[in-house]
Amino acid sequence: MDFWQRLIARTPLSSGSSRKDFAKDPARRLHRFEKEYSQLLQAWRNSSNLARDAEAAEYIEIRLQELTNLLTDESRRPLPHPCIAFAAAKQVYIPVAKIATSSFNEWIIKEAVLFFATLIESEEEAFVENDVFSASLTNLLVRITGANSIRLGADTEARVVELAFNITTKIRLDPDILPAWFKSQQNSTQSQSQSQTPIPVQTQTQGEQPQQQQQQQQSDDHDKFTGRTQKQDFPLFYLLIDYIHHEGKVGDFARTGLLYIIEAASSSVPLEQWIVESDLSTLMATGLGALYSQLSRKLVIDHPANELPAILAFSDYQHPKSNYEIISSCAFEFRSHLDTFLSHLLFWQDVLNHCRSVEVKSTLLEHFQVIFLQQILYPSLLESSDIDGGSSVAVLTYLRRILESVDHPDIINLILHYLLALPDIVASIPSDSRDAVSAARKRKSMDLATIMASKGEATADPLLFNLVDLILACLRSHSDQTVFVTLQLVSVILKRHHRYAVTTLLYTESLLGESTYRTSGAHQQEVEYFMSLAETIGGQDNFDEIYDNVLKDTLSRLENHPCSIKLVTPKTSTNNHKLPAIPDTLPGAPRDVRSHTLHPDDPLLNIALDRLQTFFLNPVETNLSLTEAIFDLAVCGFMHLEGWFLRHPHNYTYNEDDDTPPLPEPPLDPDSPEYAEYQKIQSMQECHRRPKWIPSTLPRLLAILQTLCEEVSAYRETIPRFDGLLQQRREAFQIADSASTPVPTRPKHPTSQPSGSITTPALERTAVQDSRNSSRERLSGLEGLAQRIFSELGTPSRSGSPRGRKDTNRSVSDRSTPVPLVSRDHGGGASIYDTPMRPPPFGARSFSPSSASSVQGSWDPSKGDAAIATQAMAFQAIDQSILARQVGLPPPAKGLRQIEPIPFSLDKQLPARPEGVPAVAAVEGSKLGDDGQSESWAVLSEDGGNDVSSPASAVAAEEKDKTVSVSHVLTNVIVLQSFLFELASLVQIRAGLFDEVRFV
Structure with missing residues (x-):
C-alpha cells in the first residue's frame, strides 16, 4: 500500500x-x-x-x-x-x-x-x-x-x-x-519515632525544661x-x-x-480510630454552634400581612414591632438562617444513624454536649429575659424547633437530660471495638477537657437554674408572646418526649391498681357534662359531623403518643408482653413510664388554669396554645385523669332514693356460684349508678370551664345580636377553611373581624403554624379575605337561597344577607370600608331571636330595592359598631344555679335545654351597689371603658382593666366550644382505647 x-x-x-x-x-x-x-x-x-x-x-x-x-x-x-x-x-x-x-x-x-x-x-x-x-x-x-x-x-x-x-x-x-x-x-510514625529518636541532651536549665515541655x-x-x-x-x-x-x-x-465514610468505619478499625482522633466531632460541634450564634438574639413571632390566618385576621391581632435588633419571625433572612441551622442539626442525626461504631458515636455526642449544649445553648437560655425585647421568645422558639426536628434518642437524651438537670448515671457503655479505638476515644476526651479548661471560663450548672425554672417563670410573664411560645414548648415536650416531663416538668404521683378508674356511670355523666357546656354556647351547624371529625383527630393523637404504644399495640403472643426498650445508648435516660396522675397542686397545671380564667381577654394565639397544652397533659395513656381532670372516685356520693332497680335476694350460701354471680351483678349495678354532682368536689378545670360558659351567657345578655353575630363568625370560618384560591387585594386598612373554626382548635393551631413557616409571597389580601368571606356569606341562616344572586321576583326570605365588615386602624378604633359592596336584601339576615321579629317587621316591600339596600347598609353599620365596641370580663352572675349533666344528642344544631332543667348560667342584669341597692351594669361601652365587678381570682384581678373588642370575644367563644368538644372526645376515646372505665 x-x-x-x-x-x-x-x-x-x-x-x-x-x-x-x-x-x-x-x-x-x-x-x-x-x-x-x-x-x-x-x-x-x-x-x-x-x-x-x-x-x-x-x-x-x-x-x-x-x-x-x-x-x-x-x-x-x-x-x-x-x-x-x-x-x-x-x-x-x-x-x-x-x-x-x-x-x-x-x-x-x-x-x-x-x-x-x-x-x-x-x-x-x-x-x-x-x-x-x-x-x-x-x-x-x-x-x-x-x-x-x-x-x-x-x-x-x-x-x-x-x-x-x-x-x-x-x-x-x-x-x-x-x-x-x-x-x-x-502508627508507623509513632513506632519510628520511638525507635529512632535519640536521648535529648540536657542543655536547658532545671526551671526552663518543665515550662518548655508544658508549652510543647x-x-x-x-x-x-x-x-x-x-x-x-x-x-x-x-x-x-x-x-x-x-x-x-x-x-x-x-x-x-x-455519611458513607463514617458508615465504612465499622469495617475498618484503623479508619475508626482515625475518625475518633480527627477533628470531625470538633468541626461539627463548633459548626453547629456557629450556625446557632447567627440566629437573632431577639425575636418576635409574626405573620406576613398577606398570609395572616383567618383566626388572627378576625381578632384583635396586631403585628409586633421589629427593628434592626429585634427581628421578625417572618423575615426571609431569619427563616434562611433557621433552616440552615436545623438542616445541620438533622445532619448530626443522620451521622448518628449511619454510624455503627460506638466509639465514634460516643465521641460525637461528647463534643455535642460540651461544645454546643454547655457552651452555647444553655448560656443562651440562662441569659434570656422577656423584658429586653424578646430574647426569651427567641431561645424558647429555637429550643422548640430543635425538639420538633430531632427524634434521635441520644440527641434528645443529651439535650433534655442536661437542661432538665437529671441525675447522671455512670454506667459502662458496651463497645465492640478494639482496645486501640477505646484508648483513642479516651485520649480525645482528655484533649477536649484540657482545651475547655484552658479557656478558663466557668460553666453554668443547670442544677441552679434549669429548663423547668425557665418555663414556669415565662408562663408567669406579662408578655403574651413569651407565654405563647412557652406553651408551645411545653406541648412539644409533652407530645414527643413525655417520659422526660413526668418527674421534672410535672408534679406526678405513681398509681398502682385500677381502683382509681372512674365508673361507667360517672364516665357517662362527665362526657354529658362537657357536651352540656358546649350546648350553652349554642349555634346552628352540623355539630354531629363536627364531633365525628373531632373523635377521629383525638383517636389519632392518642394512638401516636410515644408512651401509648405499649397500650395500643396488640399482643400477638402470650409470651410477648413487652416491647423492645427504647434504643438509648447513653446512660441516664428515662426508661419506662408507669401509671401516674397529675397532682392537683402541680405548678404548671395551675399556671395554665390561671391563664384559662381570662380566656376571653387572652390573645387568640395564647388560647390556641393554652388549649393544646391542657389537652396534651391528658394524652398519655399512663396518665390517669381522675383527681385533676375528672372527679376522683373517692369523692363519689350517691342518692339513696335514685331509680336503681332493686336486686333480688342474695343466695344463702356465700361459697356458691350463685352468690358470686350475685356479687358481680351488684358490682355492675353500683358502677352504673350516677354519683351526685357536687360542685365542691369538681376539679378546678371543670369549675373554670363552667365559669367561662357562664361568662358566655353574660355576654349574650348584654351584647346585642350576640347569637346572630356568633353564627356569622362560624360561617366565616367555614368559608375561610374551604378557601383555596388567592384572595384579592385591597389597598386600605386591615380588618379586625374575628374568626373561629367549626372543627377543632388543633386545625386552627395548624393554620397559624403553617402560616408562620410559609415563605411564599402572595398578594396582600387581609382585607380582601374578609371581603371575600363575607361576600360569600349570603346563605342565610333561615333560608337556602343562592349566594349573592339578585332576583327581584323572589320573596324577601329567599334573599341573601350581607355580613358586617369591620376593620381596625392602628389606633384600635373601628372603620367601615369605603369601597361599596352590593348589599343583598336584609330579609334573610341571621337575627338573634330577640331582634328578628322586630327588624323583619320594619321592612316595607313597597319601598323597592333602594330602600332595601339602605336598610341593609344601616344594619351592617349597626353590626360593625357592635363588633368594634370594647368589653371586659363580665361581673359575677347573681343567683347562679348548679349545672347538672343532661343527656345530649348532636343534631343539625345543638338543641335547646328541656324545660325544668337548670341552665348553666342564669345571669341577672343587675348587681348590688356599695349602698346595698340594686344597680344595673353594662359590659359594653362606646369609649372602650367597662364596668367590671371585682373578680374572683387573682389572675382576673390583674386583667380587670383590660378590654377587647366584641369580635375578639366571639372568636374566643368559638375556640372555647371547639375545646369543649375536644375534651369530651378525649374522655370518650380514652375510655375505650385504654380500658380505664370500671363496669364491675
Whole structure:
C-alpha cells in the first residue's frame, strides 16, 4: 500500500466514511485518542504560563474535552475499550492533573474533573483501587479547592464535590477500595519515632525544661484536638467536611459522602480510630454552634400581612414591632438562617444513624454536649429575659424547633437530660471495638477537657437554674408572646418526649391498681357534662359531623403518643408482653413510664388554669396554645385523669332514693356460684349508678370551664345580636377553611373581624403554624379575605337561597344577607370600608331571636330595592359598631344555679335545654351597689371603658382593666366550644382505647 492509500485509510472524511463508522472502529478510536493526548502534552510543554496565555489555555481545554468525549463514547460501546486501557497503561491522568493544578483556569479545571469522573464511571482497569490514580486525583482536588487556588464557580464546585461523592459511593459498595484513599501514617510514625529518636541532651536549665515541655505538650494537644496532624492521611474526608455547611446539591453531596465514610468505619478499625482522633466531632460541634450564634438574639413571632390566618385576621391581632435588633419571625433572612441551622442539626442525626461504631458515636455526642449544649445553648437560655425585647421568645422558639426536628434518642437524651438537670448515671457503655479505638476515644476526651479548661471560663450548672425554672417563670410573664411560645414548648415536650416531663416538668404521683378508674356511670355523666357546656354556647351547624371529625383527630393523637404504644399495640403472643426498650445508648435516660396522675397542686397545671380564667381577654394565639397544652397533659395513656381532670372516685356520693332497680335476694350460701354471680351483678349495678354532682368536689378545670360558659351567657345578655353575630363568625370560618384560591387585594386598612373554626382548635393551631413557616409571597389580601368571606356569606341562616344572586321576583326570605365588615386602624378604633359592596336584601339576615321579629317587621316591600339596600347598609353599620365596641370580663352572675349533666344528642344544631332543667348560667342584669341597692351594669361601652365587678381570682384581678373588642370575644367563644368538644372526645376515646372505665 503506497503513501496515498495509507493516508486515505487513516482519514475517514477523505475516504467518505461517516464519523459514526469511525467511532465504531476500536483501532481508529485509539489512534484518535493518542493523537489528542500528544497534542495536549505538546501544547502544555510549549506554554510557559497558561494563566496568561489565553489561546493556549483554550486549545488545551478543547483537547481535554475531546479526550473526555472519546472515553465517554467508548464506555457505551461493546468491548474492547482500547482508549480506557491506554489511559490506564500510560497513566494519562497524571499529566492531566498537573495541567489542571498549574493552569489556574476554571475551564481547564472543569474539563479535568470531568475527565477523572469519566474514568471512575467506566468501572474498568480498577482506577479507584490504583494508588497512583488516587494520589493524582487527591492532589488535584486539594489544590483546586485550597486557599491558594482560584475561586471556582458554582457549577464547577458542584462537579468537584460530586466527584468526591462518587468515590465515597465506590468505597461504600466495596470497602477494599478504602486503602487507596486512606493511608494512616500515625502508627508507623509513632513506632519510628520511638525507635529512632535519640536521648535529648540536657542543655536547658532545671526551671526552663518543665515550662518548655508544658508549652510543647499544650501545642501537641491542640494540634491533636484540631486534627492538623492527620489531614494528609485522608484528604478526601476533609474536602467533604469543608462543604457540609453549603446549601443545595453541593451540601447534599458533601454530607452524604461523609455519611458513607463514617458508615465504612465499622469495617475498618484503623479508619475508626482515625475518625475518633480527627477533628470531625470538633468541626461539627463548633459548626453547629456557629450556625446557632447567627440566629437573632431577639425575636418576635409574626405573620406576613398577606398570609395572616383567618383566626388572627378576625381578632384583635396586631403585628409586633421589629427593628434592626429585634427581628421578625417572618423575615426571609431569619427563616434562611433557621433552616440552615436545623438542616445541620438533622445532619448530626443522620451521622448518628449511619454510624455503627460506638466509639465514634460516643465521641460525637461528647463534643455535642460540651461544645454546643454547655457552651452555647444553655448560656443562651440562662441569659434570656422577656423584658429586653424578646430574647426569651427567641431561645424558647429555637429550643422548640430543635425538639420538633430531632427524634434521635441520644440527641434528645443529651439535650433534655442536661437542661432538665437529671441525675447522671455512670454506667459502662458496651463497645465492640478494639482496645486501640477505646484508648483513642479516651485520649480525645482528655484533649477536649484540657482545651475547655484552658479557656478558663466557668460553666453554668443547670442544677441552679434549669429548663423547668425557665418555663414556669415565662408562663408567669406579662408578655403574651413569651407565654405563647412557652406553651408551645411545653406541648412539644409533652407530645414527643413525655417520659422526660413526668418527674421534672410535672408534679406526678405513681398509681398502682385500677381502683382509681372512674365508673361507667360517672364516665357517662362527665362526657354529658362537657357536651352540656358546649350546648350553652349554642349555634346552628352540623355539630354531629363536627364531633365525628373531632373523635377521629383525638383517636389519632392518642394512638401516636410515644408512651401509648405499649397500650395500643396488640399482643400477638402470650409470651410477648413487652416491647423492645427504647434504643438509648447513653446512660441516664428515662426508661419506662408507669401509671401516674397529675397532682392537683402541680405548678404548671395551675399556671395554665390561671391563664384559662381570662380566656376571653387572652390573645387568640395564647388560647390556641393554652388549649393544646391542657389537652396534651391528658394524652398519655399512663396518665390517669381522675383527681385533676375528672372527679376522683373517692369523692363519689350517691342518692339513696335514685331509680336503681332493686336486686333480688342474695343466695344463702356465700361459697356458691350463685352468690358470686350475685356479687358481680351488684358490682355492675353500683358502677352504673350516677354519683351526685357536687360542685365542691369538681376539679378546678371543670369549675373554670363552667365559669367561662357562664361568662358566655353574660355576654349574650348584654351584647346585642350576640347569637346572630356568633353564627356569622362560624360561617366565616367555614368559608375561610374551604378557601383555596388567592384572595384579592385591597389597598386600605386591615380588618379586625374575628374568626373561629367549626372543627377543632388543633386545625386552627395548624393554620397559624403553617402560616408562620410559609415563605411564599402572595398578594396582600387581609382585607380582601374578609371581603371575600363575607361576600360569600349570603346563605342565610333561615333560608337556602343562592349566594349573592339578585332576583327581584323572589320573596324577601329567599334573599341573601350581607355580613358586617369591620376593620381596625392602628389606633384600635373601628372603620367601615369605603369601597361599596352590593348589599343583598336584609330579609334573610341571621337575627338573634330577640331582634328578628322586630327588624323583619320594619321592612316595607313597597319601598323597592333602594330602600332595601339602605336598610341593609344601616344594619351592617349597626353590626360593625357592635363588633368594634370594647368589653371586659363580665361581673359575677347573681343567683347562679348548679349545672347538672343532661343527656345530649348532636343534631343539625345543638338543641335547646328541656324545660325544668337548670341552665348553666342564669345571669341577672343587675348587681348590688356599695349602698346595698340594686344597680344595673353594662359590659359594653362606646369609649372602650367597662364596668367590671371585682373578680374572683387573682389572675382576673390583674386583667380587670383590660378590654377587647366584641369580635375578639366571639372568636374566643368559638375556640372555647371547639375545646369543649375536644375534651369530651378525649374522655370518650380514652375510655375505650385504654380500658380505664370500671363496669364491675
